[in-house]
Amino acid sequence: MCLAVPVKLVKAEEGRGVIEAEGVFRDVELCLVPEARVGDYVLVHAGYAISVLTEEMAKKSLEALSAALGPASDGP
DSSP states (O other): OOOOEEEEEEEEETTEEEEEETTEEEEEEOTTOTTOOTTOEEEEETTEEEEEEOHHHHHHHHHHHHHHHOSOOSOO
């Protein structure tokens, strides 16, 4: 199963950016969302930002994802 995850854009420059989620930073391609700006929430799939979200929409999506996955466990 593939998921697109909402994350915050913390750096953007020439079609590339850096996103942050729970203290983890990753590079992302921004060519599909040239309107994205630092501070925006973007929906990321396979290393590409595919949509810009409002903060409210991003938080609702993260809450739904967390509820669907259930509590984290340390293993079997």
